Amino acid sequence: MRLRRFRSERGEVLHDLHRAPLPAADTPAPIRFLPTWDATLLINERATQILPEHHRPRVFNTKTPHSVPTFLVDGQVAGTWHVEGGRVRVEPFERLLRGGSDHARRRGRTAPHVP
Numbered sequence: 001m002r003l004r005r006f007r008s009e010r011g012e013v014l015h016d017l018h019r020a021p022l023p024a025a026d027t028p029a030p031i032r033f034l035p036t037w038d039a040t041l042l043i044n045e046r047a048t049q050i051l052p053e054h055h056r057p058r059v060f061n062t063k064t065p066h067s068v069p070t071f072l073v074d075g076q077v078a079g080t081w082h083v084e085g086g087r088v089r090v091e092p093f094e095r096l097l098r099g100g101s102d103h104a105r106r107r108g109r110t111a112p113h114v115p
Contacts, residue, residue: 031071034069058080068080
């Protein structure tokens with residue numbers, strides 16, 4: 001598979017499909033919910049820098065081999081989520097800027113109903 005390589009504003013190497021369309025530079029990344037056992041966290045998180053090191057103990061526990069359900073804001077793990085009363089509840093690790101927390105809560109409310 002051919003990939004294009006880019007550099008982020010911080011100098012990090014980014015990859016994309018060779019002919020995939022690129023969004024405008026000011027397009028915000030959507031919030032993403034990752035479940036327990038998500039391969040993104042279990043395999044690639046150090047290489048992709050998706051999980052800030054200071055949050056690692058909150059996502060991985062030495063007593064269990066899996067991660068906890070997390071959500072991404074701007075491509076990085078920003079908190080955890082769980083189902084309570086049939087609704088998705090988000091717990092940000094830190095105060096989210098630019099309405100990220102509100103956006104995560106709205107996305108949780110519009111997620112499919114979970115029994």
